[in-house]
Amino acid sequence: MQANSSDPIVRFENVTKAFGELTVLRNLDFDVAPAEKVTIVGPSGSGKTTILRVLMTLEKPDDGVIWVDGEPLWHQKSGSKLVPASEKHLRKVRGNIGMVFQHFNLFPHMTALRNVTEAPIHVLKMPKGDAEQRAVELLNHVGLGDKLGHYPSQLSGGQKQRVAIARALAMRPKVMLFDEVTSALDPELVGEVLNVIRELAEEGEMAMLLVTHEMGFAREVSDRVVFFDKGRVVEQGPPEQIFGNPQNERTKSFFNAVLRH
Amino acid sequence: MSEQFFDWEYAIGFMPTLLEGLWVTIQVTVVAFILAAILGLLMALGRRSDNPWIAQPIGAIVEFIRSTPLLVQLFIFFYVLPRYGLRMPAFIVGTIALGLHYGTYTSEIYRAGIDAIDRGQWEAARALNFSPVRTWVGIVLPQAIPPMIPALGNYLVAMFKESAQLSAITVVELTLTARTIGTQSFRFLEPFTMAGVLYFLISYPSSLVVQRLEKRYAGK
Numbered sequence: 154m155q156a157n158s159s160d161p162i163v164r165f166e167n168v169t170k171a172f173g174e175l176t177v178l179r180n181l182d183f184d185v186a187p188a189e190k191v192t193i194v195g196p197s198g199s200g201k202t203t204i205l206r207v208l209m210t211l212e213k214p215d216d217g218v219i220w221v222d223g224e225p226l227w228h229q230k231s232g233s234k235l236v237p238a239s240e241k242h243l244r245k246v247r248g249n250i251g252m253v254f255q256h257f258n259l260f261p262h263m264t265a266l267r268n269v270t271e272a273p274i275h276v277l278k279m280p281k282g283d284a285e286q287r288a289v290e291l292l293n294h295v296g297l298g299d300k301l302g303h304y305p306s307q308l309s310g311g312q313k314q315r316v317a318i319a320r321a322l323a324m325r326p327k328v329m330l331f332d333e334v335t336s337a338l339d340p341e342l343v344g345e346v347l348n349v350i351r352e353l354a355e356e357g358e359m360a361m362l363l364v365t366h367e368m369g370f371a372r373e374v375s376d377r378v379v380f381f382d383k384g385r386v387v388e389q390g391p392p393e394q395i396f397g398n399p400q401n402e403r404t405k406s407f408f409n410a411v412l413r414h
Numbered sequence: 415m416s417e418q419f420f421d422w423e424y425a426i427g428f429m430p431t432l433l434e435g436l437w438v439t440i441q442v443t444v445v446a447f448i449l450a451a452i453l454g455l456l457m458a459l460g461r462r463s464d465n466p467w468i469a470q471p472i473g474a475i476v477e478f479i480r481s482t483p484l485l486v487q488l489f490i491f492f493y494v495l496p497r498y499g500l501r502m503p504a505f506i507v508g509t510i511a512l513g514l515h516y517g518t519y520t521s522e523i524y525r526a527g528i529d530a531i532d533r534g535q536w537e538a539a540r541a542l543n544f545s546p547v548r549t550w551v552g553i554v555l556p557q558a559i560p561p562m563i564p565a566l567g568n569y570l571v572a573m574f575k576e577s578a579q580l581s582a583i584t585v586v587e588l589t590l591t592a593r594t595i596g597t598q599s600f601r602f603l604e605p606f607t608m609a610g611v612l613y614f615l616i617s618y619p620s621s622l623v624v625q626r627l628e629k630r631y632a633g634k
Binding site for chain 1: 538542552557
């Protein structure tokens with residue numbers, strides 16, 4: 154399979170993942186087009202986050218194949234067969250993907266600047282000067298140009314999350330995953346983070362996969378909204394359709410419950 | 415000579431010899447501590463290995479060493495190993511045995527310190543595609559080690575005192591030096607008292623420093 158512009162950047166093929174008795178992904182088939190912005194919504198515990206986590210290689214799927222930019226993620230080709238991926242292959246394909254976490258997960262022993270330069274220097278082998286120049290640009294871009302020397306403990310939640318976004322962007326991923334990135338923030342700090350993500354969405358070329366409870370935001374930035382429940386895609390489509398005129402009963406009752414308050 | 419209770423003249427006379435013994439004790443302690451710090455880390459990493467063929471034997475060795483007396487280990491290293499062709503100077507044997515013994519203790523400190531690192535740190539390191547080595551060296555250990563320093567410091571002080579056991583295998587450190595001085599003149603009060611004072615003068619201030627470090631890290 155050779156990647157070209159019409160091929161999906163991410164493809165889940167019959168992916169299943171269970172934690173003990175609880176099946177969180179059931180034979181999931183799911184594509185993301187290059188540069189597409191997809192929001193996954195659904196009840197908590199429905200497995201939304203697991204989609205992002207298996208894609209980031211934080212969890213290993215039990216079955217099925219995930220393709221990233223035409224390459225199998227958890228497998229590699231051996232002749233005509235797919236065999237479990239070596240660590241080397243996993244690292245190569247993983248390099249296409251970036252992730253922003255609910256709890257930021259910044260490195261507390263590094264300044265904001267070093268949080269952003271560390272991976273480009275050590276993983277991409279970028280010269281330190283170039284990495285710093287790029288990090289300064291990115292931190293400026295997320296409105297933190299004056300916080301370069303600050304440690305995470307000296308930043309607010311919203312600032313931490315913006316550093317985390319800059320850190321993930323520094324690796325130039327083709328797909329960026331946002332895992333409930335505003336859920337741990339005080340309400341007054343949510344806006345500054347959403348603004349940054351909104352700008353990224355408008356800039357365009359990077360595919361974005363978001364799990365969020367911010368329905369207004371999802372409606373605004375998404376090309377497609379996926380309603381996910383009990384390990385399956387229940388319904389998906391453009392935001393106007395999913396939010397405005399959902400077809401499935403489960404989707405309807407979920408939005409009734411969520412949007413009422 | 416005089417029959418006074420504590421013969422100061424005698425004590426002052428043997429002090430240079432005793433200080434040489436102290437110097438050996440300090441060398442043993444420092445080298446053995448460095449060894450314990452390194453071996454402890456390796457043991458902790460080994461026990462965390464996903465490979466049971468690595469994790470389980472290391473776990474068994476660590477538990478065995480920890481559950482047997484240092485003195486027995488010293489005797490084995492010093493009296494038994496040479497029968498099988500492994501002959502080393504007492505100083506080297508003693509330092510290795512002391513370092514190995516305390517390595518099993520420091521490995522527990524490392525283990526607790528590493529376990530205390532939030533899972534999110536590992537996940538962020540993976541998401542940024544760091545190699546396993548880089549994850550340890552750049553992300554995990556720099557966060558895990560500073561809070562361990564007081565506990566490691568306590569073991570350093572303990573090792574300084576426990577090194578006296580090396581006198582049993584003829585390492586001419588402070589305790590054995592004191593004993594030799596006593597044997598030569600049949601007066602043991604002065605050499606052992608002065609040896610005790612020297613141990614105290616080093617270990618007590620050191621433990622005060624460790625206590626301050628503990629407060630500093632507890633405050634954070």
